[in-house]
Amino acid sequence: AAFLFELLGMYEEAGKNMQQSGGRRHEHFEAFMASLRQHYKTERSVEFYADKLCISARYLNLICRELTEHSASECISDYVAMHIALSLITTDHSILELSEEYNFSTPSYFIRFFKQHEGMTPLQFRRRKGGKSRSGFAFPLLPEASLD
Known part of the structure; x- marks a missing residue:
């Protein structure tokens, strides 16, 4: 239970950051997290998730760093x-x-x-x-x- 509350807290904090930046980056990050929740057991490649979103791996990293202060690879x-x-x-x-x-x-x-x-x-x-x-x-x- 404590683990889930900690994880929820992280997502809420990321959500606050996303609301401040808003727009397309917010949508891409949400889609990245949804895809990560679905594929985390089989895929650990930034390129895989970027391809799913039809964006570059570099742009996905930029979004993740902006919203979470971690690279996409670190998030994964x-x-x-x-x-x-x-x-x-x-x-x-x-x-x-x-x-x-x-x-x-x-x-x-x-x-x-x-x-x-x-x-x-x-x-x-x-x-x-x-x-x-x-x-x-x-x-x-x-x-x-x-x-x-």
Whole structure:
């Protein structure tokens, strides 16, 4: 629940920024986020999302930096990392299963990706069972039974 409130807060803040800039960029960012919510498990390429919006990757980056102070690539990676973290603490899927679910070429690349974002391996994160992630999102402590 805390994770979802943190995520909602981020989107509300981005929404305030978008209202100030308004117009076409706001529409493109909304469409980018909608596409990201739909394809985050299989696509992590800025070019993929830019093509879906019929804009250049450079323009998508400009929009994201203006509205969130992060590049499009960072937005995508952060979104994926948050969902991986949530999966790690709410499911008992193996690292291999999660790496396949999130379309990583190998489990070692999946582990490296997650470690770059959270500062620890997925297994270390799962064992931790709560606290705050490096990205600042709070994850509630889960009962032991949910990780077995």
